[in-house]
Amino acid sequence: MRKLFLLLILVGLFVPVAVIAQDDAEVEPWVCPEGFEGQTLSVYNWSTYIAEDTVPNFEELCGVSVNYDIFDSGETMLARIRQGNPGFDIVIPSGSTIAIMIREELLVPLDKDLIPNIANLEPSLMDASYDPGNLYSLPYQWGTIGIGYSTEAFPDGITTWEELWDYDGSVAWLDDRRAMFGVALTILGYDANTSNPDEISEARDYLIERGANVVTVAADDGQELLARGDVDATIEYSGDIFAIADECECDSYAYVIPEEGTNIWTDNMAIPVDAPNAELAMVFMDYVLHPQVGADISNYTAYASPNLAAIELGLIDADYLEDPAIYPSAETAENLFEITESDADTEQAYNDAWDELLIFLGG
């Protein structure tokens, strides 16, 4: 958590500079190393998680073709890699999934000589507990889980989880068991990563009791339900809510990091075992870590960028940089928790509790 404060202070320092520096920012365009023409790269990423021109530009610069496939939960991705890599060169798992994949030897170590743009990354996001020394993974984007809501249904806004639980109308939750339990455990005053079965049970009962207004537990498509008017509020990843707000060019949707605290996460680029073209995968990583490319992605997805160079050069939209729902204030950051990997027994306890929750949720 200390690292996060550092980051936030850094962001705060650079915001004014960034605004001034914006006009004269000149960034050398990324140059593709020789020798990859005609090759193929397969990327496996979360849905709605890259700028529209990121991949086409890479194809053009390197003369390669890219297969781009998407997943809607880390579980799906992990299951597919476990059953034998079907041919992906890059996957983008969250921190706790990285830890599992390293332990199960599902990732290939990185050759950092091929990725000079590592130097652009925010130091506080490096060397994380799930991958000490960044031997296997590099940060891609980071963000939070919070509440996306319709400003029509909540004219005065929402600031707490309590208001979501008490709302008399339809809401959707996110199918991310550890994040959801983390929220409940934090509110109950326990460690968000507890391995105590009694505390997990208590969190389960807490959530079931407050979930009478939940009509569905969505797998990363809650923002669509909100946009369609099927729910008035949804628990979602921050960027997904900004995406629909951007799409409709209206003020109908807002995102909030609830006061009681929530999950903060970092997604990371990594190379799965048996990747057909690991070398090109590392070239792609270098490309993504270029300040302009990285900034384009974050400006499109509205997630927070780990690319310090992009922030310093003023390439990130100032509106986003100044938005505490994307780059949380130091005060908010105090209540944010990361999910850490757990042993098999604890994993089972969370799974069982989540199954039970699904059975009884929604009254």
Place this chain on the structure above:
Amino acid sequence: MNWFKSQDGRGFLLALPAIFWLGVFFILPLFTIVVISFMSRGAGGVAELPYTLAHYDRTFGVFSVILIRSIRIASITTIVCLFIGYPLAFFISTRKNRNFQNLCLFFIILPFWTNFLVRTYAWRILLGDAGTINAILLSWGWIEEPLRLLNTEFAVLVGLIYGFFPFMVLPIYASIERFDFKFVDAAHDLGANDWTTFWRVVFPMTLPGVLAGSALVFIPSVGAFITPDLLGGTRGLMIGNLISRQFGGSGNMPLGSALSVVMMAVVLLTLLVYVRFGINREGDD
């Protein structure tokens, strides 16, 4: 003697490909699932020793709520399909114009030309709070507030009845089509009224079609996964959804297997009913 009909074992050769197919792709996996359902859960949800009954304990414990709900939803689906399907099949098969009959059957099969997933998504748009049905009812002033249609057990029923309806109509149609209407005349001659004729003559003789149709609707309904996933939300969750979760990244394969075995037992019971009543009746002809 005809080689193909020989009973001395040479005809058995004809069945070999099918036996091989069933053995490798059905019996063997089924056996594996039964074994796994008695094993413990290891890291990542895979099965490991020692053997345990814990998963069956859970299946009949906390999961029984959803198991019972699944059986109830599948039963209602079957009954509604039967009530709408039988009169329709009767209507179609008693038309004199053969072309008209074929046209009707064509329209019943027509929905299959579109992917099931797409059709189920369409129901989401129709049933949503801001969906087509609510919009129409609101604009006519029949309701003040949008009705909660989507993400309910009702929505799941609508989706299942819609999806499996043709499976009910077609076997019943085939059954009534073969029915000889001289039996009706005979019954009338013997003094039976229309009501008695239907229940004592027509219905019993078309029962094989009814049972085949019911089995074809009930079996896929009870294990339905896509329909409750898209239309059911938290209130229409079915056993298929919980089974599929167990096979994801950090699920619980032994528990998923135990749930599957219990569900198969339910299906098997249904089939036994079918075999017991359906085949016997057919033999009486």
